[in-house]
């Protein structure tokens with residue numbers, strides 16, 4: 619169900635065993651970083667950008683923080699070697715976060731922390747040292763709730779914890795490179811221009827526990843002008859690279875954002 623994300627087919631063994639990915643691994647340290655924004659850009663705007671993409675790209679930021687953590691560990695256990703990962707390798711980020719006691723995998727497929735909800739990124743350090751560890755409780759608190767499954771506009775969550783990427787608006791707007799609009803999302807885009815948070819927005823654990831990030835790094839790059847067609851029409855490739863230089867939106871690129879806008883325009887014509 620991974621659509622065109624061919625990289626998901628590779629490295630199955632490494633995905634299941636980090637010691638194959640990084641020889642000598644004895645410990646996985648799993649961390650979360652809250653990105654829940656300080657402002658709601660959805661209000662009064664016609665298009666919706668996913669919250670994780672409001673600010674600068676998280677990959678480098680979390681890697682830098684984890685490098686500090688690795689230095690810190692080295693002060694206590696010299697010659698500790700570690701490799702840092704943030705959404706960057708065949709590592710099952712959510713599964714390791716569960717093992718570490720950071721939360722449970724919700725029916726929407728995201729890791730939910732009972733203290734913070736699910737609007738955070740996950741990163742890891744694979745260490746060549748065996749550290750002491752406890753046996754944390756990893757209870758699933760979804761209970762009878764099905765809000766995320768019911769709210770998904772494309773029925774991409776076909777069973778609890780199971781997301782069919784080919785139907786997911788996040789995949790269609792960010793990862794899918796084709797020009798033709800997938801039938802699965804036709805008429806169901808709900809104004810999503812980049813990514814989708816619907817199944818997280820409706821989750822009671824976010825409604826109750828999501829609090830704004832304290833990291834200035836995630837201050838929105840996206841400005842009011844980004845919600846106008848004129849802005850995207852006028853933007854050259856060079857200007858796009860400059861404006862979104864340090865933004866996750868680079869992943870989709872200018873051509874694809876324009877494609878998403880044209881898909882959204884088709885939807886509004888139908889209404």
Ligand code: B12
Nearest residue numbers: 668705711712713727728729739740781783788789813814
């Ligand atoms: C591919 C991918 C996608 C794909 C497919 C999603 C998917 N469900 O796999 C698409 C493009 C659709 C996507 C969308 C999004 N993604 Co994404 N995505 C990934 C990526 C790169 C790989 C996920 C993966 O390995 N899938 C493979 C299959 C096998 O996963 P699965 O079926 O869920 O498998 C689970 C079960 O098998 C279960 N399990 C049960 N028993 C056992 C036993 C064992 C031994 C193991 C190992 C596992 C296991 O654990 C597995 C992991 O959860 C991860 C980063 C990473 N390296 O993990 C980010 C990641 C999952 N995405 C993330 C985010 C933020 C998103 C979006 C919210 C972005 C957005 N706003 O648009 C959406 C959410 C959509 C959704 N409802 O899931 C975050 C999630 C943070 C969180 N709180 O959980 C991650 C972890 C990136 C990060 N490092 O922060 N994503």
Ligand code: SF4
Nearest residue numbers: 770786787814816817
């Ligand atoms: S991200 Fe959007 S499209 Fe994807 S599963 Fe969640 S609600 Fe459905």
Ligand code: SF4
Nearest residue numbers: 724725760763766821
């Ligand atoms: S909306 Fe309900 S079912 Fe879905 S992840 Fe949140 S608590 Fe679980």
